[in-house]
Each structure stands twice: as structure tokens, then as C-alpha cells.
Amino acid sequence: MFKTIVFDLDGTICHHKASYPKMFFEIFGEQFNKHSDTWLRHMLHNGEHTGVEAVQSCFPNMKPSDQKHALATFTERWAEAQAPFTGIFEAMSLLKDNFGCQIGVMTNGPSNFQWAVMNKLGILDHVDFAYASGDTFPAECKPSVSLLRKLENKHDFVAETALFIGDNLEKDIMPAREAGWSALHVAPHEQKTNALPLMSFTEATAQAECLKVNWSSLTA
Numbered sequence: 001m002f003k004t005i006v007f008d009l010d011g012t013i014c015h016h017k018a019s020y021p022k023m024f025f026e027i028f029g030e031q032f033n034k035h036s037d038t039w040l041r042h043m044l045h046n047g048e049h050t051g052v053e054a055v056q057s058c059f060p061n062m063k064p065s066d067q068k069h070a071l072a073t074f075t076e077r078w079a080e081a082q083a084p085f086t087g088i089f090e091a092m093s094l095l096k097d098n099f100g101c102q103i104g105v106m107t108n109g110p111s112n113f114q115w116a117v118m119n120k121l122g123i124l125d126h127v128d129f130a131y132a133s134g135d136t137f138p139a140e141c142k143p144s145v146s147l148l149r150k151l152e153n154k155h156d157f158v159a160e161t162a163l164f165i166g167d168n169l170e171k172d173i174m175p176a177r178e179a180g181w182s183a184l185h186v187a188p189h190e191q192k193t194n195a196l197p198l199m200s201f202t203e204a205t206a207q208a209e210c211l212k213v214n215w216s217s218l219t220a
């Protein structure tokens with residue numbers, strides 16, 4: 001059935017235990033609100049980027065070495081603040097065994113920044129491929145049908161056998177459906193819940209509704 005399952009990262013595989021604006025203030029000494037438009041425009045740039053462009057734009061008078069250092073500190077601390085949803089890696093393993101599929105991750109953001117998070121989570125121990133939109137490949141961010149075509153070509157699969165799982169309707173789910181993939185909109189949580197048999201999970205991929213899921217409830 002599914003030969004490839006691609007997960008979004010933030011809000012799907014992991015969640016953060018710290019406030020982004022608070023961390024921004026601690027590192028740059030200025031309110032995030034004041035810089036958020038410029039900052040986010042650069043952090044969500046649609047192409048190859050590292051994240052330092054955002055610091056250069058918001059703090060042009062800072063020495064280049066300080067810009068780099070501040071970003072490195074932010075990156076490291078933000079990665080430290082991430083926690084995987086309970087059971088997500090076991091769920092991936094179950095899906096992989098059940099479908100005999102490859103598992104991938106596609107996340108929006110600067111290369112270094114997103115990879116710090118993925119390395120903190122040890123993501124490559126659990127998936128077959130993972131990309132940040134700011135990586136040299138694919139150098140393109142969600143939502144994008146052409147980005148999904150790049151993944152198909154690179155990893156040798158067709159839309160009809162692919163499933164995208166994500167928490168963002170506009171960025172994850174709509175482009176997947178438009179590209180002819182299956183898509184599952186999820187709202188992962190950590191509350192106690194009934195077991196979710198794989199068959200019910202698979203059925204949910206054919207529904208439009210958002211699936212509130214505790215990843216640890218997925219069972220064969």
C-alpha cells in the first residue's frame with residue numbers, strides 16, 4: 001500500500017518545551033515582536049539558507065562573528081528544548097515493518113537550525129531520509145507540489161504509493177493531496193488514549209478529518 005511515508009517534523013514528530021520569543025530575547029536582548037516579520041521571512045526563506053541571513057537582517061550592526069555565535073547559541077538551545085512525542089519512533093518502526101515502506105522527514109527551515117533539532121532527536125537512527133527546506137537539496141519549502149516531486153524522483157517512488165503525515169493543513173496536507181499523495185492531518189498529544197490499531201490508522205488516511213493521536217497508542 002504505502003511505499004513511502006514522509007513526516008513533517010515540528011508539531012508532528014516533536015514539540016518544544018521552551019518559548020521561542022523568550023529564547024530570542026535572552027540571546028539577542030530585544031523583543032521578538034520587534035523583529036518577527038523580518039526574522040521569519042528569512043527563517044522561512046524558500047531556498048537554500050543557513051539562518052545567519054535572519055541575524056544579519058535583524059542585527060546588521062552586530063559583528064559578523066557575533067552574528068554567527070548568537071545564531072549558534074540559539075540553534076543549540078532551541079534543539080535542546082525539543083522533545084519527541086512519546087512513541088513516535090516506535091510508531092515509525094511499526095509502520096515500516098507493516099508496509100515495508102521507507103520513512104522520510106521533510107521540515108521547513110534553515111539547514112543548520114533544523115538539523116540541530118533532528119540530530120538532537122537522533123532522527124537518522126529512525127528514518128531513511130530527512131531534509132530541511134534550507135538544505136542544498138531540496139532548497140525549497142512547503143507548501144509545494146514540486147518539492148514533493150523532487151522527493152519522488154530522489155527516492156524512487158510514485159505519488160500513488162506515498163503518504164504525507166503532518167500537523168499543518170496548508171503546508172503539509174493540501175500540497176500532498178494536490179500532488180496525488182495520501183495525506184494524514186494529525187494533532188499529536190500525550191494524553192492517555194485507547195489503542196489505535198494499524199487498520200484504523202490506515203482508514204484515517206482516507207478521511208479528511210484531523211486525527212488526534214498519541215503515537216504510543218499505535219498497535220499492530
Ligand SMILES: [Mg+2]
Pocket residue numbers: 008009010011012166167168
Ligand atoms: Mg509542523
